[in-house]
Amino acid sequence: MKTHFAIPVALAGVLGLAGCGSDDSSDAASVTKLACGEITTAALGITGLTVTATETVAAGTVTPSGADSALPQHCRVTGSIDPHTSPVDGKAYAIGFELRLPTDWNGRFMFQGGGGTDGVVNPAYGNILGGGPTTNALTRGFAVASTDGGHTTESAPIVGGSLFGLDPQARVDYGYNAVGRTTEIAKAVIRRFYGADAGHSYFLGCSNGGRQALVAATRFADRFDGIVAGNPGFNLPKAAVQHAWDVQAFSSVAPLDTDGKPIIASAFSNDDLNLVAAKIVEKCDALDGLADGMVNRFESCKGVFDPAELACAGDKTATCLSREQVVVLNKVFDGPRDGSGKQLYSDWPWDAGIGAGGWRVWKLGSSTTSVPNAIIATLGGGSLPYVFTTPPTRVTGDGTNVVDYLRGFSFDIDAPKIYATDLTYTTAAMTFMTPPNPSDLSKFKGHGGKLIVYHGGSDPVFSYNDTRNWYAALAAANSGDASGFARLFAVPGMNHCSGGPATDKFDMLAAIVDWVEGGKAPDSIAASARAANTAAAAFPTRTRPLCAWPKVAVYKGSGDVEAAASFSCQ
Numbered sequence: 246m247k248t249h250f251a252i253p254v255a256l257a258g259v260l261g262l263a264g265c266g267s268d269d270s271s272d273a274a275s276v277t278k279l280a281c282g283e284i285t286t287a288a289l290g291i292t293g294l295t296v297t298a299t300e301t302v303a304a305g306t307v308t309p310s311g312a313d314s315a316l317p318q319h320c321r322v323t324g325s326i327d328p329h330t331s332p333v334d335g336k337a338y339a340i341g342f343e344l345r346l347p348t349d350w351n352g353r354f355m356f357q358g359g360g361g362t363d364g365v366v367n368p369a370y371g372n373i374l375g376g377g378p379t380t381n382a383l384t385r386g387f388a389v390a391s392t393d394g395g396h397t398t399e400s401a402p403i404v405g406g407s408l409f410g411l412d413p414q415a416r417v418d419y420g421y422n423a424v425g426r427t428t429e430i431a432k433a434v435i436r437r438f439y440g441a442d443a444g445h446s447y448f449l450g451c452s453n454g455g456r457q458a459l460v461a462a463t464r465f466a467d468r469f470d471g472i473v474a475g476n477p478g479f480n481l482p483k484a485a486v487q488h489a490w491d492v493q494a495f496s497s498v499a500p501l502d503t504d505g506k507p508i509i510a511s512a513f514s515n516d517d518l519n520l521v522a523a524k525i526v527e528k529c530d531a532l533d534g535l536a537d538g539m540v541n542r543f544e545s546c547k548g549v550f551d552p553a554e555l556a557c558a559g560d561k562t563a564t565c566l567s568r569e570q571v572v573v574l575n576k577v578f579d580g581p582r583d584g585s586g587k588q589l590y591s592d593w594p595w596d597a598g599i600g601a602g603g604w605r606v607w608k609l610g611s612s613t614t615s616v617p618n619a620i621i622a623t624l625g626g627g628s629l630p631y632v633f634t635t636p637p638t639r640v641t642g643d644g645t646n647v648v649d650y651l652r653g654f655s656f657d658i659d660a661p662k663i664y665a666t667d668l669t670y671t672t673a674a675m676t677f678m679t680p681p682n683p684s685d686l687s688k689f690k691g692h693g694g695k696l697i698v699y700h701g702g703s704d705p706v707f708s709y710n711d712t713r714n715w716y717a718a719l720a721a722a723n724s725g726d727a728s729g730f731a732r733l734f735a736v737p738g739m740n741h742c743s744g745g746p747a748t749d750k751f752d753m754l755a756a757i758v759d760w761v762e763g764g765k766a767p768d769s770i771a772a773s774a775r776a777a778n779t780a781a782a783a784f785p786t787r788t789r790p791l792c793a794w795p796k797v798a799v800y801k802g803s804g805d806v807e808a809a810a811s812f813s814c815q
Contacts, residue, residue, distance in 0.1 A: 276436055276437055277437070278440040279438055281299050281300070281346070282301070284296060284322055284438065285299075288437075291430065293326050293328075293426075294326055294430055295326075295339075296322060297323050298321075298324075299320060299323075300321050301319075301321075302316065302318065302321050304316070304317050309370050309381060311378065311379060314380070316383055317347050317349055318347070318349075319346055319347040320346040320438065321345050322343070322344040323341075323344075323366070324341075324342055325340060325342070326427065326430055327339060327340055327418075329414055331411065331412035331415065333411050333413070333669065334408075334411045338396055338409070338415050338418070340392060340393070340394075340422075340423045341392060341395075341397070342390060342391065342392045342430065342431070343367075343368065343390065343392075344390045344430075344431050344434055344435075345370070345383050345389050346434075346435065346438050346439070347388065349386055350386055350388060351385065351386030352441075352443060352445070353386070353387045353444060353445050353446070353447065354387065354431065354435060354443035354445070354446045355371050355388070355390075355446075355447045356389075356390050356428055356431070356447070356461070357370070357371055357390065357449065357454070358451065359391070359393075359450065359453055359454050359457060360451070360454055361452070362394070362406040362419070362453070362624065362627075362632065364393055364394065364396055364397055364398030364406045365398055366391055367391050368391070369389040369390055370382070370384075370389065371383045371385075371449070372449065373449065373752055373755075374450075374473060374475050374699075374742070374751075374753045375743065375749060375752065375753065375772070376744060376749035376750050376775055376778060377749075378752075388435050388439075388443065390431035391427075392427040394418060395409070395418025395419055395423040396412075396415045396419065401642055402643065403623050403647050404626075404641065404642040404647065405627075406628075407631040408631060409632070410630075410637050411631065411637055413671065413672070416632060416677055417672055417677045419677075421460050421461075421677060421678075424460070425461075425464065425468075428461075428465060429468075445471065445761060445762060446469050446470055446471075447469060447470065447472070447473075448461050448469045448473070449475075449753060449757070450475065451474075451476050451477075452475070452477075452478060452706070452741060453478060454475070455475045455477030455479070455698075456477050456481055456678070456679075458472050458475075458477065459474045459477050459680050460479070460678075460679070460680050462474075462686055462694070462696055463680040463681055463682065463686065463688075463689070466689035470693065470694055470695070471694065471696075471758065472689075472696045473696075473698075473753045473756075474698045475699050476701055476706070476712075476741055476742050477698060477700070477707065479680060479683060479715065481633070481679070482633040482674040483589060483590040483675075484590060484706065484707050484711075485628055485629040485663075486589050486629070486654075486660050487581050487708075488621040488622070488625035488626065488651065489625075489629060489654035490580070490581035490656070491577055491608060491621055492621065492622055492648060492652060493651070493652055494573045494577050495509045495512040495577075495609060496509060496512070498569045498570055498573050499511055499512040501615075502614065506615035507615060507652075508612070508613065508614060509609060509612070509615075509617045509619060510609045510611050510612045510613070510618070510619065512570075512573070512609060513609060515600075515605070516563055517566060517570065518599055518604070519600040520555060520566065521552065521555065521566075521574070521599050522597050522598070522599050522746075524550065524555055525540060525546060525550050525596065525599070526597050528546070528549050529543065529550055530597075532545050532546070533798065533800070534800045535800035535806060537784070538597070538783050539738050539747070539784075540597050540702070541798050543594050543595065543596040543597075543702040543737055543738075544702075544713070546594065546595040546596065547594065547595055552571045553571055577608075578593045578595065579593075580592045581656055583657050584656065589660050590708070590711065591708040591710050591711035591714070592708065593708045593709070594708075596702035596703040596709075597703065598702065598703020598744075598745030600746075600780075601703065601745040601746060601780035603703075603705070603743070604703060606619070607619060607706050607740075607741060615645055615648075616644060616645055621705075622647065623647070625651075626640075626648060626650065626651050629650075633663050633678070634659065634662035634663055634665070634674065635665040635666055635667060635673060636665075636667055637670075683719075684718040684719045684722045686719065686727075689730070690730045690731075693730075695730055695731070695760045696730060696731040697731075697732055697734065697753060697756060697757050697767065698712065698732070698733045699733070699734040699770075699791065700712045700713075700734075700735060701736045701740055701741065701745060701747065701749075702735055702737050702739065703739060703745045703747075704741050705741060707741075716794060719731060732793045733793070734767075734770060734793060735791070735797070736749060738781075743778070744780055746780045747772075747778075747780075747781060748772035748774050748781070748787055748788060748789040749772065749775065750772060750774070750775050751771065751773075753770070756770050768792070769790035769798075769814050770790070771790065772789050772809075788807070788808055789809050789812060790809050790813075790814055792814035796814040798813070799812060799813060799815040800812055
């Protein structure tokens with residue numbers, strides 16, 4: 246059954262109204278409408294835009310993976326924006342995009358955030374975020390846009406997604422400009438297709454899409470009314486420095502192959518990580534008043550859990566960690582530092598999701614050779630030399646070249662390069678990748694914008710603590726309380742965007758719409774466990790409230806321990 250959100254004003258009013266705080270013109274009603282097949286480069290006449298294809302997609306012909314229903318009838322538009330040839334690598338670049346325009350439109354626009362290093366135009370269905378969503382924004386009647394970030398992933402092994410970092414403009418497009426230009430073009434096409442501007446505009450994204458979301462809240466504050474940023478890597482170049490830190494730490498305790506190179510995935514076995522997770526649960530689970538396998542007060546676990554308790558008294562066995570492994574765990578969770586002891590990124594919370602597959606796949610991988618497949622050593626290993634440091638370092642993806650680069654990364658000499666510029670690369674990575682002033686959302690707040698940020702406590706890629714510290718700074722910049730326009734939600738146990746021993750299924754789209762259009766600020770957001778999430782197999786029917794920081798879900802003392810109704814945010 247198709248679901249619609251109630252539009253709080255008469256439809257005629259919406260269709261004649263520019264989005265709240267948007268930079269759209271107010272004369273949309275006077276434009277000549279274009280049918281789907283009439284949306285062409287010439288008909289739109291927008292500088293820098295090439296429409297490559299349009300098609301009317303019949304209702305019921307496309308069912309996204311995991312969705313419980315097929316997509317409605319809609320117009321699909323693809324194109325490119327601002328093509329250029331790189332003066333550095335001689336390659337052609339442009340901002341690729343897709344826009345899907347439902348026939349039964351609800352008067353809203355959503356920008357769908359990207360992921361990783363982008364490089365591909367993902368179908369603009371409008372992911373509502375959380376694990377295992379069965380619906381999307383397009384099905385709910387939103388017009389939805391997505392972009393490839395201004396480049397196309399190349400076929401080179403490991404580094405193919407990062408080679409665009411050789412081009413100065415492609416870097417900036419990836420950092421923020423592709424979002425700004427795609428939003429501008431999408432809104433112009435919406436106006437011509439529907440003969441009206443969107444009544445409200447939203448941005449939803451997780452991971453790099455969460456970073457894009459927080460960047461949009463600062464650089465494009467007047468173009469969005471509601472923004473959801475999930476597990477945001479808003480300090481992504483700093484997090485990439487952590488990747489090198491982790492690789493070096495894990496390499497120090499990994500067994501060596503016949504060439505003397507570390508097999509990183511074997512630094513910690515699955516049993517080792519499960520041992521750590523079990524001890525975290527033992528020590529910290531009941532801090533929220535109930536021992537239920539989830540550490541709701543995971544922020545309080547530091548100082549309660551000490552991995553030294555797991556150290557073997559003698560030789561390494563299946564029931565303990567070597568003393569060297571304990572040192573490495575503490576080093577990884579303390580975060581990267583330079584030779585003087587200065588912290589270069591963030592520390593990390595202890596949470597139960599360290600034993601889940603979503604933690605291993607990022608941090609350690611499963612490779613049985615010295616050529617790692619951990620995502621920090623592949624995705625991170627390519628982006629750090631090519632995109633996040635200046636000047637770029639040309640590293641091939643053959644053999645162990647990328648991991649060798651990470652193992653040789655200097656935290657005194659190389660880490661400062663995320664702030665560096667030169668005559669060719671005039672914008673530093675920490676400038677084009679991050680919000681200009683992360684704690685200053687005065688422009689977004691000023692036009693009535695609302696922001697929801699959520700982050701998994703067991704995220705192995707971007708530290709929850711970094712996001713919490715950002716939110717504390719945001720609150721401080723707003724007389725100690727930013728909750729009137731921005732709220733942070735921790736997801737205990739959740740890995741990167743989903744997974745882990747967590748209630749990781751939730752509907753952030755409904756929550757942000759309710760806040761923007763209904764004035765209902767979310768004190769809590771309903772979340773549930775998923776049968777498909779094996780890390781949550783011990784509680785397959787569990788529901789919990791996700792609580793607005795600094796509150797956490799606490800058991801009321803009676804009632805079904807698997808039901809959200811038995812918990813309150815305290």
